[in-house]
Amino acid sequence: MGRTYLFECPRCEYRVAVAGGVEQGLLCQVQTFRCRDCSTLLDVPVRVRVTDREGPGPGRPEALQDQLRRRFTNWHLRLPIGAAARDRWVVLKPCCPVSPIHRIEPWTHPGRCPRCEVHLDRTVMPYRIWE
Numbered sequence: 436m437g438r439t440y441l442f443e444c445p446r447c448e449y450r451v452a453v454a455g456g457v458e459q460g461l462l463c464q465v466q467t468f469r470c471r472d473c474s475t476l477l478d479v480p481v482r483v484r485v486t487d488r489e490g491p492g493p494g495r496p497e498a499l500q501d502q503l504r505r506r507f508t509n510w511h512l513r514l515p516i517g518a519a520a521r522d523r524w525v526v527l528k529p530c531c532p533v534s535p536i537h538r539i540e541p542w543t544h545p546g547r548c549p550r551c552e553v554h555l556d557r558t559v560m561p562y563r564i565w566e
């Protein structure tokens with residue numbers, strides 16, 4: 436189970452629902468990153484689970500790409516070179532969904548607002564719990 440929290444900036448009213456660190460679900464592991472180019476926080480899939488049924492056979496990295504593309508529409512997913520297609524968990528190279536050349540860095544709670552650098556407030560209860 437992964438948890439998403441609501442973070443709010445007391446100064447500029449920036450609001451975002453992210454994990455605030457690393458969260459592990461059944462099908463993927465996400466990690467919160469700050470994109471310096473977008474000035475936002477975002478959850479990035481860093482590991483995804485490939486089931487045997489839908490998983491590609493060995494030597495078919497295109498099939499794996501297709502599968503990931505279906506699951507994460509609009510993401511610029513970058514597979515590590517030589518990713519073993521048979522692995523149940525595939526490690527992804529984290530990147531911003533807007534552009535793969537954006538500069539992103541890990542962000543963990545407690546942390547600063549990506550816009551005005553004030554510490555963000557986090558709700559106590561998870562905003563959303565996902566599988």
Ligand SMILES: [Zn+2]
Pocket residue numbers: 444445446447448449548549550551552553
């Ligand atoms: Zn702010």
Ligand SMILES: [Zn+2]
Pocket residue numbers: 470471472473474531532533534537538
């Ligand atoms: Zn970005």
